[in-house]
Amino acid sequence: MSQTLVQKLTRTKPVESHASPAAGGLSRSIGLFPLTMIGVGATIGTGIFFTMVEAVPKAGPAVILSFLLAALTAGLTALCYAELSFRIPAAGSSYSFAYATVGEFMAFVMAACLLLEYGLAASAVAIGWSDYLNSFLNNAFGWHIPTALRTPMIVSTPNGIAFHMGHINLPPIILVALCCFLLVRGAKESATTNAIMVLIKLAVLIFFVVIAFTGFDINNFHPFFKEAGDKGLLGMQGVAAAAGTVFFSFIGLDTVATAGEEVHNPKRNVPLGILAALGVVTVFYLLVAVAAMGAQPAHLFEGQEAGLAVILQNVTGKAWPALVLAAGAVISVFSVTLVTIYGQTRILYAISRDGLISKSFHKVSERTSTPVINTLIVSVVVALVAGFVDATFLWDMVSMGTLTAFIVVAVAVPVMRRKERALGKYEKGGFRVPFGAYLVPGLSICACAYLMIGLSNTTRLIFAIWMGATVLTYFTYSVRNSRLNKA
Numbered sequence: 001m002s003q004t005l006v007q008k009l010t011r012t013k014p015v016e017s018h019a020s021p022a023a024g025g026l027s028r029s030i031g032l033f034p035l036t037m038i039g040v041g042a043t044i045g046t047g048i049f050f051t052m053v054e055a056v057p058k059a060g061p062a063v064i065l066s067f068l069l070a071a072l073t074a075g076l077t078a079l080c081y082a083e084l085s086f087r088i089p090a091a092g093s094s095y096s097f098a099y100a101t102v103g104e105f106m107a108f109v110m111a112a113c114l115l116l117e118y119g120l121a122a123s124a125v126a127i128g129w130s131d132y133l134n135s136f137l138n139n140a141f142g143w144h145i146p147t148a149l150r151t152p153m154i155v156s157t158p159n160g161i162a163f164h165m166g167h168i169n170l171p172p173i174i175l176v177a178l179c180c181f182l183l184v185r186g187a188k189e190s191a192t193t194n195a196i197m198v199l200i201k202l203a204v205l206i207f208f209v210v211i212a213f214t215g216f217d218i219n220n221f222h223p224f225f226k227e228a229g230d231k232g233l234l235g236m237q238g239v240a241a242a243a244g245t246v247f248f249s250f251i252g253l254d255t256v257a258t259a260g261e262e263v264h265n266p267k268r269n270v271p272l273g274i275l276a277a278l279g280v281v282t283v284f285y286l287l288v289a290v291a292a293m294g295a296q297p298a299h300l301f302e303g304q305e306a307g308l309a310v311i312l313q314n315v316t317g318k319a320w321p322a323l324v325l326a327a328g329a330v331i332s333v334f335s336v337t338l339v340t341i342y343g344q345t346r347i348l349y350a351i352s353r354d355g356l357i358s359k360s361f362h363k364v365s366e367r368t369s370t371p372v373i374n375t376l377i378v379s380v381v382v383a384l385v386a387g388f389v390d391a392t393f394l395w396d397m398v399s400m401g402t403l404t405a406f407i408v409v410a411v412a413v414p415v416m417r418r419k420e421r422a423l424g425k426y427e428k429g430g431f432r433v434p435f436g437a438y439l440v441p442g443l444s445i446c447a448c449a450y451l452m453i454g455l456s457n458t459t460r461l462i463f464a465i466w467m468g469a470t471v472l473t474y475f476t477y478s479v480r481n482s483r484l485n486k487a
């Protein structure tokens, strides 16, 4: 019996078909610890090394509250992801959640948001890596990478877009190639390499906290809020604005859910992995924020280019701690890029298996059990964007895509529970969002919508164009090739 258009747009994929991957699929090789490290690796990265410089001028010492607010927003979303990943442990993360609940069309829209959240983020993070590498080389050897080889062709200037012919940002391209090499070799190898890099970056942050605490002065916390006479937004308004800035540092926990088909015992490990990663990230960020605030007065943060490194230099009066920190940042951002590209390939894998995009994305190599063609295509696109485009274009689009994805996931929680009840299959046990099906997802939606308000009109316009292209693709290709047509 053929389906009407509305039936096609809202058809959902049965949960059972997510859970048991077909033969010739990905292999289960990742345990709880490396999985948690994937979450921490994807999340702690570029942001924490820089965000204080932008956030403290907005909130003053009350930036501590901004971190708590951002952690709360990220936490509400993480709870939703944890519940859904228990019910739908598939490689596609939020895309698969949407497909099982709000239907095929919304799942495809979600897929387009995820290309921003992962693909574009990978490019943006790789560009950040280039900056750290350069400052590390400069500090260590007094050598700069030549400007034409570390700046993009397409640049944003106060007067609009400018083209610098002959310029290419080479370091991020090399970084993406390295990540591609690792990811093609194997998921387990990549997870192990990642876990090692994560431990190094946590060690570097501990190093920062310990040294910064030796310069701790409680007076730096007075006055706690920005007061009348200060620049910018005051009191809690400043705190909220800074929370929007800090939030970026908390994105990435959902990467845990993209590993759903390569994890041992995913129904237990994926929810646990998300919550454990959230805990680790929150504790580290709060420690860093308190230590940094205690080490210098709030007004010093503004325009402090090298972020945390300068604080160490000021506290100790020596250059080597700053060097250690810069080296840590280089490793840290490497692991963010690696796992973000990993997440993107697994999401495309799931979409391709459902027939909504070309089949080549779910071809898995027999030798390495990794989706080789998929990984190559993703890497080339990520590398090209990173090599030629200015990062300022990218960050806001990443936030827009991510927040939209988070909202759809929150909607999916009550939909999923209802569906299971209706089918008489409500599963007891496992992880469930506390306080009923509506409170946490509802708060999560409000928090995300609030952060979205802060984004620029240009961002919203480009996002609308991107969505237009998505809808076009869906109607010209996906709706006709969906595997559910044959079901």
Ligand SMILES: NC(=[NH2+])NCCC[C@H](N)C(=O)O
Binding pocket: 042, 043, 044, 045, 046, 047, 048, 117, 118, 121, 122, 125, 248, 249, 250, 251, 252, 255, 336, 340, 343, 398
């Ligand atoms: N899935 C993602 N968008 N990952 C990118 C996360 C960026 C990370 N929170 C950072 O501060 O560097």
